[in-house]
Amino acid sequence: MKLEYLLTTENTFEGKHSYENVKLLLYRHWFILVEKLIAFLFFASLPGILYIVVGSYLEGLGLTELFWFLVSIYVLVWWYGLFYTITMYLLDTWIVTDHRIIDSEQQGFFRRTVSELNLLKIQDITVRIRGPIPTFFDFGELIIQTAGTQERFHFKQIPNPRAVKDTIMEMHNEYMKIHKDGREVHKEL
Amino acid sequence: MATVALFGNIPFSTVFAVFLLLVYWTQAFFILYHLIRFGIGIAPKILALTFFLGSVVLFITTFASYTQVNLSKSLERFNGEYIRPLELPTVRIKL
Numbered sequence: 706m707k708l709e710y711l712l713t714t715e716n717t718f719e720g721k722h723s724y725e726n727v728k729l730l731l732y733r734h735w736f737i738l739v740e741k742l743i744a745f746l747f748f749a750s751l752p753g754i755l756y757i758v759v760g761s762y763l764e765g766l767g768l769t770e771l772f773w774f775l776v777s778i779y780v781l782v783w784w785y786g787l788f789y790t791i792t793m794y795l796l797d798t799w800i801v802t803d804h805r806i807i808d809s810e811q812q813g814f815f816r817r818t819v820s821e822l823n824l825l826k827i828q829d830i831t832v833r834i835r836g837p838i839p840t841f842f843d844f845g846e847l848i849i850q851t852a853g854t855q856e857r858f859h860f861k862q863i864p865n866p867r868a869v870k871d872t873i874m875e876m877h878n879e880y881m882k883i884h885k886d887g888r889e890v891h892k893e894l
Numbered sequence: 895m896a897t898v899a900l901f902g903n904i905p906f907s908t909v910f911a912v913f914l915l916l917v918y919w920t921q922a923f924f925i926l927y928h929l930i931r932f933g934i935g936i937a938p939k940i941l942a943l944t945f946f947l948g949s950v951v952l953f954i955t956t957f958a959s960y961t962q963v964n965l966s967k968s969l970e971r972f973n974g975e976y977i978r979p980l981e982l983p984t985v986r987i988k989l
Contacts, residue, residue, distance in 0.1 A: 777956040
């Protein structure tokens with residue numbers, strides 16, 4: 706079983722070729738995660754606020770232990786929800802290597818789409834930044850049109866999309882120079 | 895009959911605690927599995943460890959607070975004092 710990707714600390718992933726170098730590892734912009742984390746921060750403060758409001762009333766009724774037990778369950782669910790959000794954020798990735806582009810999208814635990822595109826097949830790249838917040842924080846969408854009737858590659862809410870476009874074009878040109886007839890010249894180590 | 899007697903003796907609070915334990919750790923396993931299996935680089939693995947340690951601490955805290963509370967007694971008290979039987983309006987129909 707190939708488990709090297711679990712032991713190495715670099716940008717490795719399952720199915721990475723030994724001759725392949727990761728040039729870009731892209732997640733959605735941090736702002737997307739932060740706006741969700743703010744909501745979690747608000748939910749974290751709710752039990753405290755509730756205790757301030759009804760604490761003395763609960764003590765009078767002798768239900769304080771029950772309250773803290775319910776709060777501990779709430780915190781457990783909150784902790785789970787927080788990490789579920791972070792997990793989904795971390796598993797939505799776009800990897801640009803010097804050979805291919807891998808689009809990996811996670812929609813829930815058991816729905817995962819992984820698409821791969823050889824750099825040879827890139828036809829054109831479109832960058833789309835819409836709205837004041839994406840303009841201010843410099844994040845947006847990058848769409849790669851591929852040859853033939855293949856589906857378009859869609860990078861969603863990635864940071865600095867113009868620089869990413871330039872890097873992909875650079876990688877594409879380098880790949881075309883090395884692989885003149887489209888055949889792989891490198892060998893697996 | 896023996897099965898009925900066995901399950902009839904298990905208190906509600908124990909059933910609730912076991913249910914919570916199973917549901918939480920099944921869901922926690924899915925997060926840990928996804929972060930370790932599909933996460934790229936070291937950061938998702940560190941997050942998986944943080945999540946695991948936090949879950950253990952929080953679960954122990956929940957269990958400790960569970961031992962402090964008599965759930966069945968609290969619910970009985972709550973039912974008796976704060977929840978009144980529902981009074982439905984009567985409707986007369988002339989035939």
